Structures are given as C-alpha cells and as structure tokens.
Amino acid sequence: MSKMGLSGQESSDQTKVKKTDILKDFQLFFFSMSRLASFPWTFLEKDLQSNKSPEFISDILKQTCLHSLCRKFPPSVRYRRLFLSELIRREAAGCDPLDELYDALAEVVGTEDTTECYKSYLLPCGEAVSLLENVALISEGTTGLVTWEAALYLAEWALDHQQAFTGRTVLELGSGVGLTGITICRSCSPSRFVFSDCHPSVLQKLRANVQLNGLTEQMSPTVSVEELDWTTATEEQFKQIGADTVIAADVVYDPDIVGSLVKLLSQILRSSSSEVLPEVLICSTIRNPETYSSFKQQLGNAGISHHVITGPVGHVFPYNRLSSIEMIQLYR
Structure with a gap:
C-alpha cells in the first residue's frame, strides 16, 4: 500500500x-x-x-x-x-x-x-450505578435526595485506591442516595459496608437504591442501611459496627450541624476496640469557606488532627471539576 x-x-x-x-x-x-x-x-x-x-x-x-x-x-x-x-x-x-x-x-x-428520575453513573468496568434521585436539588426539607460533587470525587478516589477498602468494614456517614457507597461495594471488595443517614425520606430512597443495585445482606459484601442520628449516636454503636474505614462526602455545609459532626467523629476515633484507629476520610465541596474553616478549627479544638489528601483522581464521572473539593484524613 x-x-x-x-x-x-x-x-x-x-x-x-x-x-x-x-x-x-x-x-x-x-x-x-x-x-x-x-x-x-x-x-x-x-x-x-x-x-x-x-x-x-x-x-x-x-x-x-x-x-x-x-x-x-x-x-x-x-x-x-x-x-x-x-x-x-x-x-x-x-x-x-x-x-x-x-x-x-x-x-x-x-x-x-x-418529581423523581433515574441517574446512572457508568463505571470503568462497563457496569452502571443507577440511582433513583429527586429532580429538585432541595426537596422534603433536605439536600440528601440528589448526588453532589464531593460524592462523585470520593467515588473516583476510591476507584483509584481500592486497597483502602478491600477486605474492610466500611461505615459511611450521610450516605444520601448512595452513589459513593454503591461504587465502593461494586468495585473495591469491602467485607462489610454500612450505609447511614438520619432523614426518613433519604433512608427510604437509600434502601431502594441499595436494592436496585443488587446489594443485600445475604451477598458479599454484607451490606446494611442504618439510621444514624449524629446528635444521639453513642460510642457503643460504633464499637458494634467496628469500622476499619469511615467515609463521608458533602457533610460539611451547614454551620448548625458542624458541632454535632465533630462530636460524632471524636466518638468514632475513641470507640475503636483495636489498637489501630479507623481510617477516617472526609470529602467536601467548599461552598462556604467560613463554614469549612470553622469545621477544621473545631476538629483541632477536639484534639483531632488532619492532613489534606492531594494528587489527581481518574476522571470517571461527569461533574463540575471547577468546584473547590478537598479531601482530608483525620487522626487522633
């Protein structure tokens, strides 16, 4: 030729x-x-x-x-x-x-x-995480019925760092409609995954989405959806869960709940029944720098140190990458 x-x-x-x-x-x-x-x-x-x-x-x-x-x-x-x-x-x-x-x-x-629709987020393996979400960003008095950017970012980070979840018991705080947790369950092989939230409508949708994606208590990983009120949770609850890894995405947005969140994180870090503390990862879209700064200050006041996790993540899901997103790991 x-x-x-x-x-x-x-x-x-x-x-x-x-x-x-x-x-x-x-x-x-x-x-x-x-x-x-x-x-x-x-x-x-x-x-x-x-x-x-x-x-x-x-x-x-x-x-x-x-x-x-x-x-x-x-x-x-x-x-x-x-x-x-x-x-x-x-x-x-x-x-x-x-x-x-x-x-x-x-x-x-x-x-x-x-008022509801499905959104499907395609994984690198070709499968999809399909979620029932609300059309409106805020409905039924909560923002938890849609997927937000930090959840997508944390899911991408998990896909790049699967070893952080493989064979572990993972607790997710404020799971919302379930994108991050379902992605981890489908791709990262945890031994157990505990989804949690406290709003009744969010919990209802979360349970539906977990089932929709074929995750059950009888399958591996063992999956459960639990009501967890940050203001009334106890160290005993966290000891029973026995999480090796704790994650949360887009939970630092309301100055009125920052105090409850910091208290909760202190309990989690105190409740470990082993010498090895759980790995705690918090991913946030920084919409209000003042609120986010207050969160970090209150962490310090509670004796909790943090470091910012840097480095690029693989671009798997489409979302606004100009958003200011930060991920931190907590230490006692």
Whole structure:
C-alpha cells in the first residue's frame, strides 16, 4: 500500500476511534443528566457537515434514549425532551430527517413529568450505578435526595485506591442516595459496608437504591442501611459496627450541624476496640469557606488532627471539576 493509502487508512481509523469516544461521552453525560452544554455537540455538527448523513445521530440515539438502560432507568422526562430537541435542531441543519428521532420525541412529549428520575453513573468496568434521585436539588426539607460533587470525587478516589477498602468494614456517614457507597461495594471488595443517614425520606430512597443495585445482606459484601442520628449516636454503636474505614462526602455545609459532626467523629476515633484507629476520610465541596474553616478549627479544638489528601483522581464521572473539593484524613 502506498504512503498516501496508509495515511488515509490511519486517518479513517482515528476518526472511528474518535467517534467511539464521542459516543461514550454522549452516553456518560446523558445517563448522569449532565448539563446539555457540556455535550460534544461540535463534533456532531462537523460530522453532519462533512457526511450529510443521520448515521451518527442514529448511533447517539442507540447509546442514549433507545438504549436498554434508558428503558429500565430513564432520566427525567424533561431532560430527555430537551436532549432530543437539541439533536433535532442539529439534524435539521445538517441532514435528512431521521424517523426514530421524532418517534423518540413523540414518546416523551406524551409522558407526564414526575418529581423523581433515574441517574446512572457508568463505571470503568462497563457496569452502571443507577440511582433513583429527586429532580429538585432541595426537596422534603433536605439536600440528601440528589448526588453532589464531593460524592462523585470520593467515588473516583476510591476507584483509584481500592486497597483502602478491600477486605474492610466500611461505615459511611450521610450516605444520601448512595452513589459513593454503591461504587465502593461494586468495585473495591469491602467485607462489610454500612450505609447511614438520619432523614426518613433519604433512608427510604437509600434502601431502594441499595436494592436496585443488587446489594443485600445475604451477598458479599454484607451490606446494611442504618439510621444514624449524629446528635444521639453513642460510642457503643460504633464499637458494634467496628469500622476499619469511615467515609463521608458533602457533610460539611451547614454551620448548625458542624458541632454535632465533630462530636460524632471524636466518638468514632475513641470507640475503636483495636489498637489501630479507623481510617477516617472526609470529602467536601467548599461552598462556604467560613463554614469549612470553622469545621477544621473545631476538629483541632477536639484534639483531632488532619492532613489534606492531594494528587489527581481518574476522571470517571461527569461533574463540575471547577468546584473547590478537598479531601482530608483525620487522626487522633
């Protein structure tokens, strides 16, 4: 084959690889209900301009709205409607109409919106963590019915540091809808995992999500969901759990509960029945520097030292990486 022929073949292969990566991005963003502006629309527009064919749009549809995961755990009706409208807008400018695109839109136009939806977060192994979440960020008097950035960051850190959880008993404080804990259970092989929260609606959704992802008390790891009120928890409770690792994500946001959290962490570090203290990891999105600074100061006042865990994490889930996220490990 001539050099020109080889060059053309390489270019074609690179385009195929690029298309495969772009399709994965569309799928990743769609199932986690990422902002539509974050999708790789530019690549689609260029493909339409050069090929004048709806083939790539058809491929996108198969990986999103027509995918079996969407049938089982669909993103919100409004989100699917907006996503399909964006596809149609670009298709209209670049190629012939694609019937299945309009069929998919007709299906969601006739569907009623609900207050709940599914978000699915794709793991590197190809499996998905699918969660029932609320559409609104704040509902039923709590922020615990949606997944927040620090939970995604901590899950990514866990995927990079699986040995921190393998064969261990893990307690998660403020588990919310369960993203971090379910990711750890599915990927890091803990021997036991205890999810916890205190809001009744959050606990109900958390239990549903744990079951939804095939985790039960009868399987390995042994999993339980427990009500844990930070103001009334006792050292005895923590001794019974016997956690080797304690994690929490996005629990430092309300100045009114920082004191209760610090008291709770002191109890956890005191309650260890072995000479080895549990590894305690707290991951926070710093929305209010004053509140976060107060948390660290109160830790110090309680005799708890900390160090900031630095270093990059693998980019697995789509979220706003401009957010200020910090992870610390606690010591006594």
